[in-house]
Amino acid sequence: DTAVSQTPKYLVTQMGNDKSIKCEQNLGHDTMYWYKQDSKKFLKIMFSYNNKELIINETVPNRFSPKSPDKAHLNLHINSLELGDSAVYFCASSQDWNNEQFFGPGTRLTVL
């Protein structure tokens, strides 16, 4: 069984469009995260939710809006996509703050 899953795996879209990436975890964890990995493989946290409450909100354009309908899901909606948004986006989850994070397989977003 997949622990952390993301859909879609690949997303190709035009500049200016709005798109969403979905994430689900079946580990029963309380906390979920979104990361962005750029073309140089650098990973940076974007958001974190704990029990559906936004805990970490890094310096991210407000075109990015996370939504957590329940503890097992954390979706990422992106408005007015720009070329610089092209990256691989990873979802992750953890039980608490000092344990490992489990990562999804990633969503490769390409903005044309």
Place this chain on the structure above:
Amino acid sequence: AQSVTQLGSHVSVSEGALVLLRCNYSSSVPPYLFWYVQYPNQGLQLLLKYTSAATLVKGINGFEAEFKKSETSFHLTKPSAHMSDAAEYFCAVSRGIQGAQKLVFGQGTRLTINP
């Protein structure tokens, strides 16, 4: 603020040789440190973690790392490289924020294994 520096963006070793990937951290509080591995087109997987217990930490796939406070280092080693070890390796430092874990990653080190 916490930060991590990985020395060497690319390391190449021969199969069977020692693997050494370097990581130095900066943290104003006792750090929790992690090594993650990323195989091509996959997500990250935990190799090992240091959480203020034993300074020598053993992980999966024969990897280990030693926490050295005096050197602010957490280098990753493996005595004998295998072809399957070829991947991107990330060192990270973390701190807790209201139940969440903020991981700050290094730049990553790509490990290549030569036959």
